[in-house]
Amino acid sequence: xxxxxxxxxxxxxxxxxxxxxxxxxxxxxxxxxxxxxxxxxxxxxxxxxxxxxxxxxxxxxxxxxxxxxxxxxxxxxxxxxxxxxxxxxxxxxxxxxxxxxxxxxxxxxxxxxxxxxxxxxxxxxxxxxxxxxxxxxxxxxxxxxxxxxxxxxxxxxxxxxxxxxxxxxxxxxxxxxxxxxxxxxxxxxxxx
Amino acid sequence: xxxxxxxxxxxxxxxxxxxxxxxxxxxxxxxxxxxxxxxxxxxxxxxxxxxxxxxxxxxxxxxxxxxxxxxxxxxxxxxxxxxxxxxxxxxxxxxxxxxxxxxxxxxxxxxxxxxxxx
Numbered sequence: 001x002x003x004x005x006x007x008x009x010x011x012x013x014x015x016x017x018x019x020x021x022x023x024x025x026x027x028x029x030x031x032x033x034x035x036x037x038x039x040x041x042x043x044x045x046x047x048x049x050x051x052x053x054x055x056x057x058x059x060x061x062x063x064x065x066x067x068x069x070x071x072x073x074x075x076x077x078x079x080x081x082x083x084x085x086x087x088x089x090x091x092x093x094x095x096x097x098x099x100x101x102x103x104x105x106x107x108x109x110x111x112x113x114x115x116x117x118x119x120x121x122x123x124x125x126x127x128x129x130x131x132x133x134x135x136x137x138x139x140x141x142x143x144x145x146x147x148x149x150x151x152x153x154x155x156x157x158x159x160x161x162x163x164x165x166x167x168x169x170x171x172x173x174x175x176x177x178x179x180x181x182x183x184x185x186x187x188x189x190x191x192x
Numbered sequence: 193x194x195x196x197x198x199x200x201x202x203x204x205x206x207x208x209x210x211x212x213x214x215x216x217x218x219x220x221x222x223x224x225x226x227x228x229x230x231x232x233x234x235x236x237x238x239x240x241x242x243x244x245x246x247x248x249x250x251x252x253x254x255x256x257x258x259x260x261x262x263x264x265x266x267x268x269x270x271x272x273x274x275x276x277x278x279x280x281x282x283x284x285x286x287x288x289x290x291x292x293x294x295x296x297x298x299x300x301x302x303x304x305x306x307x308x309x310x
Contacts (some may be wrong), residue, residue, distance in 0.1 A: 008197050009195055011249060012249050012250055014270065014274055015274055018270065018273065021201075023198055154245060166201075
């Protein structure tokens, strides 16, 4: 089962040892259509509206707020209407998928943790990647060579233990961090 | 302003915590629960609070004392941690700033703090 969530931010517990926690707000979601364990759902994100969205809202009888659509895994009992959140109260482990913070075109030191070279003493090797291969043989660069390039802004999934779930406010508290910025939307999948 | 959900989550944890009101410059005695193997015992730590930082459950205090052989010892505690059994304010100090890091450079009589009289 999956749920659309918004990352609120991080905090910690006062227990010994203290656990760092991330708070996730479960976004109100409406099921539009169920098909073999998968469902088309709608939720509110920004104020975007156009004729295509309006058409879908008319089709599924949704209010103007539900303007974003996604496909998520649901339980077999799911029906069109409000998404049933009760599975979260018994969850102990979740997989959280978010888009990581985009770092743009990054060098190898940031992107692949290369050590880099010395700063001074006449060294002319600082932050560049250095040699990328052998010689006339094999005459090409090995596949998978770590180089500079786009870093971040990619979907990443991590496993988190559930600390608590506040059904009243729809706040899921998980141990540890999840990728992405505060306020970003992602999804959690109940594993256990 | 902090997020209301984070505040809510932290406030439920801080309920029932009875922390006396004090600030940097005050002398405090902390009863710290420490674990030695399987056994737990409470150890006192006494010194001058030289800094208070953070908010909510992440709030910490730094307490400085002069240990054996006149060696300065500083320990930082999460103020609301369950390991702090008791906090007792022994003396109010008259200081003019919130962070007393200058005490690190002073020794002996120079490092004294006057008591606050009202």
